[in-house]
Amino acid sequence: MFTDYFGSIxxxxxxxxxxxxxxxxxxxxxDTNTFEGTWVYARCGPVRFPFLKGESMRLESSANGDGPADxxxxxxxxxxxxxx
Numbered sequence: 001m002f003t004d005y006f007g008s009i010x011x012x013x014x015x016x017x018x019x020x021x022x023x024x025x026x027x028x029x030x031d032t033n034t035f036e037g038t039w040v041y042a043r044c045g046p047v048r049f050p051f052l053k054g055e056s057m058r059l060e061s062s063a064n065g066d067g068p069a070d071x072x073x074x075x076x077x078x079x080x081x082x083x084x
Contacts, residue, residue, distance in 0.1 A: 010044030017045025024057055033061040 010018045021044075026037020036058050042049040 010047065013044065013047050013049070015044035015047035020044050022052070035059045
């Protein structure tokens with residue numbers, strides 16, 4: 001689950017909740033340290049974003065994360081960055 005900690009999309013769409021949650025299903029490539037997926041759902045509390053459903057997203061992992069679990073696809077949580 002991806003969380004937008006800044007909650008700007010939530011505020012922009014008038015949600016009373018500023019935590020953005022979504023489910024993106026896809027595939028991780030260990031060769032390129034990328035994740036390519038498709039949005040299943042996205043919402044801020046009661047406000048849903050159906051226009052994201054079916055849209056694709058490509059992310060890459062950060063090689064310089066804040067902690068030991070942020071550096072590879074093999075050892076736990078990652079810091080992901082959207083690829084333009």
